[in-house]
Amino acid sequence: MSERLTLITGRTRKQAVGMHKGKDSPEYREATALVEMNPEDMARLKIEDGGKALLRTAEGEVELTAHAGSLPAGLVFVPMGTLVNKLIGTETLGTGMPSFKGQTVDVAAVTEREDAS
Amino acid sequence: MMLGILGGRIYDPRNSKDGEVGDIWVKDGRVVTPEDVDQKAAQTVDATGLVVMPGGVDIHAHIVGSEVNSGRKMRPEDHRGHERARSGGLRAGAGGTVPSTYLTGYLYSELGYTTVMQASAAPLVVRHTHEELEDVPNLDKGAFIVMGNNHFVMQCIADKQPEKARDYVAWLLGASRGYAIKIVNPGGVENWKWGKNVAELDDEVIGYGVTPRQIVQTLATIADDLGLPHPVHIHGINLGRHTSARTTVEMIAALDGHRVHLCHIQFLSYGAGRGHVHRSEAVAVAAAVNASSGVTVDIGQVIFGNATTMTCDGPLQYGLHLTTGNKWINDDVEGESGGGIVPITYKPGNPINGTMWLTGLELFLLIDDPWRVFLSTDHPNAGPFTSYPQVIRLLMDRDYRREMFESLHPRARRGALLPDLDREYSLGEIAVISRAGPARALGLEHKGHLGVGADADVAVYEECADKEAMFSRPRYVYKGGELVARDGAVVADVAGRTFSVAPQYDAGLEVELREYFKKAYTVSFDNYSALSGHGAPTEIVACG
Amino acid sequence: MSTVVEHVTCPFCGCLCDDLTVEAEGVEIRKVRLACSSGQGIFMDYDPRPRRPLVDGREVEWENAVAEAASILSAADSPLIYGLSSSASEAQRKAVALADRIGAVIDSTSSVCHGPTGLAMQAVGEPTCTLGEVRDRADLLVFWGCNPDASHLRHFPRFSLTAKGALTPNGRADRTVYVVDVRPTGSSKKADHFLQVDVGSDFEVLTTLRLLVKGKEPSVDTVGGVPVAQLKELVERMKSCRYGVAFMGMGLTMAPARQLNVAELFTLVAELNEFAKFSVLPMRGHGNVTGADQVLSWTTGYPFAVSFARGYPQFSPGEFSAVDMLARRAADAAVIIASDPGAHFPAAAAAHLERIPTIVLDHGPSVVASHARVVFPTAAYGVDAAGTAYRMDNVPIPLKRVISTGRLTDEEILDRIIEAVA
Structure with missing residues (x-):
């Protein structure tokens, strides 16, 4: 089961700290490989806190660790970085700025079985 | 490098x-006696029949720095159609009323100007400001430092400590690598941070209890005491208002x-005219200037067409925004200043613009005395400096003026009154108001003349009946002896110098300033000074 | 040899805190005082070891790397110069000189942070102030679509939320603080009032505030998820404050409507000046991205997305902005200076940088450097190179060299490249 939600990206403290360690560092990886979600959305989609979620847009898909956060229903937050940028399109609406905030994204739980396959 | 410019008609007032x-x-790079050069080895230019003048000296223009650059950034519409492509060693650029830095230097060269403040x-x-000055070629330059709303100065006045104010001003000029004390709407810019202004010389500055009169008198005294090469440079109160002539005359007094x-x-x-249209009070203001031998002025002549108004006078600019409906930048600067920017188009069909003109x-x-009145358009406030030749024609040609x-x-x-004024400026008087006069008022001994020792x-120019055409297209322009423009087109990019002053002060003041900065500024004392970094x-x- | 340098400027974010003290032992930085967690890493994680330039991943002599870069740029029809945010203005000036020389498109990270803010400023202007005015005067703060608690960690104590100034001697107690955002954040938790706006509804909420400022009554009870009653309360506070300041961030520039959101906020702030002194400040991000705007503006007239392809500067965001140049495959070579579009651009745009010959100047490893044709290891401005940077409020501040590694600066390398392509 997947649902179409709205994706926003942004800076986090851990992302900034991880960046200085290097984008190949475990700190950076850990700081950017997560998605914050509304707990009710997670429950409905059967995504566990700390479990994996698959995010997919027309641009690509990425698997992230889901955390329950204080987000309003329908919104997901992913720290800026290489992973989330697989989901972001290049349309800038004539401004130079891609849709780093406000793009729609299909979100689904990743089951163990799918994970292994 | 030796050069002879031979047989020209020399206007060197x-x-x-x-x-x-x-x-x-x-x-x-300097003017020398004929005996000082090996005339056979020197490059010579036949100037027979041509008019030879010192390079132009602009005593007041906004060409660089935070305000000008915000004006550039805000106005892409100003740049399109005013582009300059790179060619040879010359940089590309763009801008009509707010040209980019390299283009600014080139455009001044193409008018015969070599020094701009x-x-x-x-x-x-x-x-x-200094970073941009480094990127303005072909000109020698200096920067005036705004102090008319400076908290430390106002506190010194309130505390009746004029000596401390003098030491502070001396320190500040050196620390900012500035050339002169600038005053803009004294007290009014500070009051604008409360959404207010000043209207009279004896109005109070909120929080300090001092007055515009005290501020200008204190700073004028300091400029005299320090022996600064240029006196206090004042943009008074009530700019643009119908009370401005009265307060200008009061300021002179x-x-x-x-x-x-x-x-x-x-x-x-x-002054106040009928039906909300100001009227000219030039008679009263000119009389006050004529009667005060210590006063010099520049005009800020309005040019019909596009302009970008920019000044530290924040409340003025807010008013202009409300009047025109045009886009508006305001910038309050902690502890010392403020500013605003509004684009404008002056039209002869607008009664107020016509009165300004x-x-x-x-x-x-x-x-009366051309040595005390100087050519300016307050670039780019009343119009761009590229219109100086038009102003020269207006002054030299009464038929064109009418x-x-x-x-x-x-x-x-x-x-x-204007149609009744028959006076026409002579070439010699133009050389005074655009060269010799401003150089003298700036205390730049080696500028504005062609005597031995002057900067070359x-x-x-080639004289012709149309003085606008004449001054728009100098045959040759030399900066420090190097040919930078020919037939009205820039041909070289040479580095210019920046002049500054470093008056003496009691170094003990720095201890107090270090403490003052911790509370008054968000930048540390050491990083504030432009002498660092x-x-x-x-x-x-030199002062004195 | 141990050294202690005071009044050091942190080059990480647009706050450019210049009150740090850095202790070093030779080239090893031992301790940094007063820096936030984001700033600490700039110094403490800095790798001062000398490195040699790379061509196709192999170490080469400097002159060979310069020659390779020059040959790439000489052969290119449509080179792109991009980045500049973590560089100094002295180097940014050289980057424009190079773009001018080779007819390149030049763009900075502005286009993916506050580029839309610049477009709004071009449309309606910008009533603003320096950060000291905020500290000293502001009794009402509105943070809109920004989260300084995560992005500008010392903004609150130094300039805004809790800072004490001349008219705000009690700091936090002397201020009313609003946060407007699409989700609760670390910043909203510290505010007096949090208005949660539906994603993509900022423009409607801002328009409603303008309506209320003009004394008109909206015909609905809720706009963009916010009760009109709350907006009325905010408007009353805005109209009656002594000195109000709105801060805005990516929540407006990256969201749908982009520059229109920002222009609406700037217009609201301008209109508020009829009632109370009010200013707006964009929360500019990386160290010297503000300087990139400044330098591009004074050299070309335009703040970002500038093309020299026709010999003179042309400005066209959406066309000469880096994401668009790469996504359309319009660039056939690239110079990336002090930034990492490999990590921060949409993947499809970043991928084009792997197709074309790319030259990278950076003080450390980056995603874009990992598949660049030429990599110039540089000094880091503010760590082992001195220069000038512009704070988010356009105040220029010197960056110090706190350790001496002998590494070349962006400025020196760009000079060599300019000389070699001439």
């Missing part, structure tokens, strides 16, 4: 040359006995 035929010899810089952001330069007084010479010309024609007057809105023309900044050195001009 400081050396009392008014069109006499003669030679100018140049060696190592940046009319204002807040010390907190003066590092920016308040500063009696001091040396003082009043800038762009056209904007400050209005004729007020400027009346002042030019009513102030023709343009006829295009004004009838309400601007009604009762105007020379403009050579990067930056090309400036050339110190």
Whole structure:
């Protein structure tokens, strides 16, 4: 089961700290490989806190660790970085700025079985 | 490098040359005697029949720094259609009323100008001013440092500590690598941070209890005491208002006995007219200037067409935003200044714009001594500096002046004095108001003349009946002896110098300033001074 | 040899805190005082070891790398110069000189942070102030679509939320603080009032505030998820404050409507000046991205997305902005200076940088450097190179060299490249 939600990206403290360690560092990886979600959305989609979620847009898909956060229903937050940028399109609406905030994204739980396959 | 400019008609007012035929010899960037050069080895230029003048000196223009650059950034519409492509060693650029830095230098060269003073810089952001000055080629420059709303100065006045104020000003000029003290709407910019202004010389500045009168008198006294090469450079109160002529005359009286330069007084010479249209009070203001030998002025002549208004006078700019509906930048600067930017188009069919235009010309024609009135458009406030040749024609050609007057809105023309003023400037007088006079007022001994020892900044023009055409297309322009423009087109990019002053002060003040900065600024004392960090050195001009 | 340098400027974010003290032992930085967690890493994680330039991943001599870069740029029809945010203005000036020389498109990270803010400023202007005015005067703060608690960690104590100034001696107690955002954040938790706006509804909420400022009554009870009653309360506070300041961030520039959101906020702030002194400040991000705007503006007239292809500067965001140049495959070579579009651009745009010959100047490893044709290891401005940077409020501040590694600066390398392509 997947649902179409709205994706926003942004800076986090851990992302900034991880960046200085290097984008190949475990700190950076850990700081950017997560998605914050509304707990009710997670429950409905059967995504566990700390479990994996698959995010997919027309641009690509990425698997992230889901955390329950204080987000309003329908919104997901992913720290800026290489992973989330697989989901972001290049349309800038004539401004130079891609849709780093406000793009729609299909979100689904990743089951163990799918994970292994 | 030796050069001879031979057989030209030399207009060098400081050396009392008014069109006499003669030679100018140049060696190592300076004017020298004929005996000082090996005339056979020197490159020579036949200037027979041509007019030879010192390079132009602009005493008041906004060409660089935080305000100008915000104006550039805000106005892409100003740049399109005013582009310059790279060619040879010359940089590309763009801009009509707010040209990019390299283009600014080139455009001045193409008019025969070689020295320009940046009319204002807040010390907190003066590092920016200096960065841009490094990127303005072909000109020698200096920056005026705004102090008329400076908290430390106002506190010294409130505490009756004029010596401390003097030491602080001396420190600040050195620390900001500035050239002169600038005052903009004294007290009014501080009050604007409360959404208010000042309207009279004796109004109070909120939080300090001091007055505009005390501020200008204190700073004028300091400029005299420190022996600064240029006196206090004042943009007064009530700019643009119908009370401005009265307060300008009061300002001149308040500063009696001091040396003082009043800038762009056209904007400050209005009275109340009928139906909300100001009228020119040039007669009253010119009379006050004529009667006060210590006063010099520049005009800020309005040019019909596009302009970008920019000044530290924040409340003025907010008013202009409300009046025009045009986009508006405001910038309050902690502890010392503020500012605003509004684009504008001056139209002859607008009665107020017409009055502004004729007020400027009346002042030019009513102030008797050309050594005390200087050519400016307060670039880019009243119009771009590229229009100087048009102003010169208006001053030299009364028929042209009357023709343009006829295009004004009838309400601007009604009762105007301008059509009755027959005076026409001579070439020698133009050389005074655009070269010798401003150089003297700036205390730049080696500028604005062609005597031995002067910088070899020379403009050579071909005289023709249309003086606008003549001054738009100099045959040759030399900066420090190097040919930078030919037939009205820039041909070289040479580095210019920046002049600054470094007056003496009691170094004990720095201990107090270090503490003061912790509370007054968000930048540390050590990083505030433009003497710290990067930056090309400036050339110190002596005080005294 | 141990050294202690005071009044050091942190080059990480647009706050450019210049009150740090850095202790070093030779080239090893031992301790940094007063820096936030984001700033600490700039110094403490800095790798001062000398490195040699790379061509196709192999170490080469400097002159070989310069020659390779020059040959790439000489052969290119449509080179792109991009980045500049973590560089100094002295180097940014050289980057423009190079773009001018080779007819390149030049763009900075502005286009993916506050580029839309610049477009709004071009449309309606910008009533603003320096950060000291905020500290000293502001009794009402509105943070809109920004989260300084995560992005500008010392903004609150130094300039805004809790800072004490001349008219705000009690700091936090002297201020009313609003946060407007699409989700609760660390910043909203510290505010007096949090208005949660539906994603993509900022424009409607801002328009409603303008309506209320003009004394008109909206015909609905809720706009963009916010009760009109709350907006009325905010408007009353805005109109009656002594000195109000709105801060805005990516929540407006990256969201749908982009520059229109920002222009609406700037217009609201301008209109508020009829009632109370009010300013707006964009929360500019990386160290010297503000300087990139400044330098591009004074050299070309335009703040970002500038093309020299026709010999003179042309400005066209959406066309000469880096993401668009790469996504359309319009660039056939690239110079990336002090930034990492490999990590921060949409993947499809970043991928084009792997197709074309790319030259990278950076003080450390980056995603874009990992597949660049030429990599110039540089000094880091503010760590082992001195220069000038512009704070988010356009105040220029010197960056110090706190350790001496002998590494070349962006400025020096760009000079060599300019000389080699001439």
